[in-house]
Amino acid sequence: MKKIIKYVIIDILRNKIVVAYTIFLLLLSFSIFNLEDNNAKGLLSLLNIVLIIVPLVSILFAAIYVYNSAEFLELLVSQPLKRKTIWLSIFAGLAFSLALAFFIGVGIPVMLYEFSATGITMLIVGLFLTVIFVAIALLATVQTRDKAKGIGVTILLWLYFSLLFDGLVLFLLFQFADYPMEKIMIGISAFNPIDLSRILVLLKMDVSALMGYTGAVFNDFFGKTYGMIIAVFVLALWIALPAWISARKFNRKDL
């Protein structure tokens, strides 16, 4: 397993897209922190980018990589190796290299400019999002054989998580405007890792005071230890579940 992970990582680093992604994130983060006079505000702008770009790049890159290494996968399968090991190694290699890119690209500037509880929360959340969207990409690719269709599906998934889901939430809120929705919203936010991450970081920032009663309800839940543990558990579940299902599917897949 270690060997496969090593090969995957070396392969990914060699194809330079991840290096370009790292440099892009690095430049973006530094320029945001330098443009904003206030580092806390810089972090807020960076958050918007982390929540949009990181999932997009993670999901697209992972999907394309898996499709492109179809032959490599076939070769590995012919070896005396467990299919699950192969699949999880690919997942681990992808997740590690993209997480490393994020850690260097965003982590270093954040540590330099805004090494606070908020900054660290954003880093952890960003790392989670990277791995989550790699797992979702693997699930999407194992389901669809056709490359073009598979990439289309991943883009749609990204669109769903970053845009359509929020639209649905807004729709729900207006449909049930007469009911107290605050507590239910905590549950609903668990269904979208991007929303959950955004709320976790915002609650750590002082802009959370703007969120009024809703913010107070969320803070009451996520501010406590068990709320935090539940949030991290939900994010971990978002990694484990797609990865596990995709591994099972890959196990039975006719290559």
Next chain:
Amino acid sequence: MKGVIIILCSCCFQASAFNIHVGSLQQFKTITAAVAAATTGDTIIVDKGIYFEKNLVINKQLVLKGINHPVLDGEKKYEIISIKSDNVTIDGFLLQHTGVSSITDFAAIKIYDRRYVTIINNIINDAFFGIYSQQGINCLIQNNILTANAIEEQQSGNGIHCWRSDSMRIIANTISGHRDGIYFEFVTNSVIWRNNSFKNMRYGLHFMFSNDDAYISNVFENNGAGVSVMFSHSVKMFNNYFKENWGDAAYGLLLKEINDSYIENNRFEKNTMAIYAEGANRIHIEKNVFKGNGWALKIQASCMDIQLIKNNFIGNSFDVGTNGSLVLNTFNNNYWDKYEGYDLNHDNLGDVPYRPVSLYSMIIEQNPPAMILFHSFITSLMDKTEKVIPSLTPENLKDEHPLMKSLPL
């Protein structure tokens, strides 16, 4: 014969006054004894030391002067000084530990229906009410430092409390840790100038039913809910600094049922809501700076004829919020950092109007739980489309001629 002489003397020397010294080495050991012995116009000079006077009642026209801030201690039981005469001056004392009661408003210094009282250069620590004016007229409260450690609203009083007073001058006091820093109820024709009110439980400054007053060049920082002006008219608010009144229910300035007032040249920085206006009519808001606030303005539809002219709006999360489509207020020539228009003839005025109310701020006004979408992709997308094709935001709420460059304020 003796009596005649005394009467003659008092007639002759009415203008001249004696100095009476109080202190452990002086003739009088307590201020109460000195006050009893004093006659109209005398000056009582108190040496440094600690005095337990219980309740010191001043019922003569006297000047009380402390040397190096002698301490008057209320033993957590008494009102320290009660002023029951006109023309009294209290200068340079340190007053501490008044009684706390939910029935009586104990104060460090209380004025009872009197005129021309001067309270200057005192330090007041751990008082229930600091300086209390009950029907005081033409009094001066200057250069006092009031500090308390309020924990609960019910268990604490106001720093400077004026009730049914007129022509008060409250100048250069520093107030912290009280319930309200300065509280005005039925106070008219008064001025609050150069005070510093911070870290108070509730409001830095609180106006109720107080007309024709002005507060100028004060700093209100980090108070529980900022400054509140309610049920008053003709209030002038100039050159004040409202700063870091930040919290779930905090305002820089809360306007409720207030008419015919002026808000000019103030700075609002880092408040959750810089100005919240409800039932406010005919208010002139000019040349203020709104910087880094959550909401710069929240003007409810119950407001009428508010004029917003030549203000700077910089780095606020939301510029203007409102709760209805009816807009009876005027916005003109303000600078908005979010303005994206152009200026073809270079007259420094934007050619297209600016709509300061974003779609998202309308949505959260109608549906507060939608706040969980704060800073999400969809809300910024909606705001952008709304800017291009306005449909839901109030049609008339717009700045016809926004400035291209910020005003040098």
